[in-house]
Amino acid sequence: MAVILCLETATTNCSVAVSVDGIVKSIREENNQKFSHAEKLHVSIEAVLKEARIDKKQLDAIAVSKGPGSYTGLRIGVSAAKGLCFALDIPLISTFTLEVLAQQVASEDAFIIPLLDARRMEVYSAVFNSEKKLLRETKAEILNENSFLEYLEVKKTIFIGDGAEKFKVYCQHKNAFFIDAKYPSSAEMVQLVEAKHKISDIENVAYFEPFYLKEFMLG
Numbered sequence: 001m002a003v004i005l006c007l008e009t010a011t012t013n014c015s016v017a018v019s020v021d022g023i024v025k026s027i028r029e030e031n032n033q034k035f036s037h038a039e040k041l042h043v044s045i046e047a048v049l050k051e052a053r054i055d056k057k058q059l060d061a062i063a064v065s066k067g068p069g070s071y072t073g074l075r076i077g078v079s080a081a082k083g084l085c086f087a088l089d090i091p092l093i094s095t096f097t098l099e100v101l102a103q104q105v106a107s108e109d110a111f112i113i114p115l116l117d118a119r120r121m122e123v124y125s126a127v128f129n130s131e132k133k134l135l136r137e138t139k140a141e142i143l144n145e146n147s148f149l150e151y152l153e154v155k156k157t158i159f160i161g162d163g164a165e166k167f168k169v170y171c172q173h174k175n176a177f178f179i180d181a182k183y184p185s186s187a188e189m190v191q192l193v194e195a196k197h198k199i200s201d202i203e204n205v206a207y208f209e210p211f212y213l214k215e216f217m218l219g
Contacts, residue, residue, distance in 0.1 A: 010069025115163030
């Protein structure tokens with residue numbers, strides 16, 4: 001029986017879940033535009049463990065969404081995850097944030113393109129098929145009227161995330177479908193990290209760093 005604590009802090013959504021054998025037992029989320037993750041994360045961890053009646057010593061692993069996303073949010077989540085792993089002497093599992101976001105889309109035959117806001121008209125994006133298999137790696141890119149045309153001209157393409165609304169300004173393609181105001185959640189991490197735990201796909205806790213993708217910028 002695998003008991004895993006999942007932390008998703010890459011965006012404004014501070015999300016914590018505890019799972020047992022790939023099933024969410026408790027979850028707490030708070031989407032705050034002021035990024036109060038430093039205040040909320042550890043409180044949420046204690047809350048979900050209490051609700052699930054699980055002691056920290058029962059945890060088999062800590063999972064964290066590694067980015068891309070908010071520099072501050074990622075740093076807080078990864079620091080907390082590493083601290084717990086060291087204290088409890090358990091492994092660390094990571095997931096790509098855009099893969100977590102893509103899990104929220106259910107479609108039989110479509111491209112899935114999660115978009116995370118990266119300031120101004122820039123987004124973080126990746127491309128998946130309907131089976132959630134990665135077709136194109138994560139990139140930081142500036143949106144324009146030609147963005148993602150190679151997918152839109154082929155078939156239905158679903159854009160999801162807080163960056164999807166930005167793309168509406170440029171895209172009126174008949175194959176474009178938008179799911180706005182969605183954020184990565186620890187609920188969608190659960191199946192991904194459970195699969196990784198089964199094959200011991202873990203990180204080196206001492207050297208693990210968030211996947212920032214871009215240099216930190218003020219403002």
